[in-house]
Amino acid sequence: MREGRIIKGIGGFYYIDSEEGLFECKARGIFRKNNLTPMVGDYVFFTVLDVEEKKGVIEEIKPRRNMLFRPPVANVDQVIVVFAVTQPDPNLSLLDRFLILAEKEDLDIVICFNKIDLLPLEEYQWMLDIYSRVGYKVITTSKDHPISLDDLRQALAERVSVVAGPSGVGKSSLLNHVQSNIHLQTGEVSNKTERGKHTTRHVELIPLDQKGWVVDTPGFSNLRMDFTGELQLTHYFPEFLKPSEECKFTSCLHEKEPQCGIKEAVSIGEISESRYESYLQLLEEIRGNRKY
Structure with a gap:
């Protein structure tokens, strides 16, 4: 064989x-x-x-070392999560869902904010700061600024990478510009819905000049969280780890409990409010899923 x-x-x-x-x-x-x-x-x-x-x-x-179900791919080294700074406007709650799924599979993570040519830096710097402070590697790109693609090429080198994110953020366009022999179909964002048209129809490993492989995947906008319990969720927010040591209760869900280290960290700005809101939304979703 x-x-x-x-x-x-x-x-x-x-x-x-x-x-x-x-x-x-x-x-x-x-x-x-x-x-x-x-x-x-x-x-x-x-x-x-x-x-x-x-x-x-x-x-x-x-x-298998690991596997993802949407997209269906196995033995991945890292996920490069692509969101646009505008067109479509970034949904940080959705971004956090992508990050949690990657954390759950113990994958390395790179966050790529694309289409930076459409906004001045001061209008999206706050997003870069949120995720850089958590400890994620954050890069910025534009297909119209060739030098901005160097960081993406470096991130892809010698690794098997999933490039994921919602439709319309420019995943396929980025890959087409990273390497000249990649010819992926691209779609424009609908003016009516500000959502991208689905362009990628199947999952494929694409060889790269940098001795890596990249998976281009269908765009999607709804990610179901499948956890066995609420306490599990905390583990996938890296910035919660240290502040949670200050919680009064070991089973603290960081919601209504008194003397909660996470809530204190949010109040003084050590944890961003948007990340904490994502956590609370997902907590409710996990509880709702458990009823069925």
């Missing part, structure tokens, strides 16, 4: 990058019986059925 990595999956066919080239493979029926579906990013063993036509069958999926 040969070994390789799935770099694309369309219509039940999986395209596997291996030392002998790219093979088009189907998956054995046993995977369906075992309720297991191959994913882009999977390392697999496969049998060659036709050497000349480069066709084969996937026999085994190696253990």
Whole structure:
């Protein structure tokens, strides 16, 4: 058997990058019986059925280091979360959801604020400050400012990266400008809804000149939080860790409890109000999900 990595999956066919080239493979029926579906990013063993036509069958999926379900991709190193500073206006609550899902999968995170050519720095600096203070790596980009793409190229180098974010923020346009041989379909933001049109139809690993791989994914705007309990949520807000040591109760949810280190940190500006509001919204959502 040969070994390789799935770099694309369309219509039940999986395209596997291996030392002998790219093979088009189907998956054995046993995977369906075992309720297991191959994913882009999977390392697999496969049998060659036709050497000349480069066709084969996937026999085994190696253990996954991690996996995301939306987008469906496995063995990722980092997530680059792209939001526009305007057109569409940034939804920080949605951004926090992306960050939590990445934290939950123990992925490295880069936040990319795009379309900086459309606003002066003083109108979006406050957003950069919020997430830089948390400890996230924050970069700014514009496809019309080539030098601004250098930080993005550096972040992508030698890593498997998911580029995620809502539609219309310019993910595909950025990747097209990062490397000349990437030709991803792009869409414009609807004037009526200020939402982007969905342009990416499948998940694919794209090889980069910087010896990395990038996954371009469909844009989406609703991320469901799936936690077993409220206490779990606190772990995915890195800036909550130290202040929570000052909470009176070890089971503090940082909501209505007295002597709460998190609420005190918010009141003195150590934790941003927008991040705390995101936390409270998600807390309520987790409780609502538990009722069903």
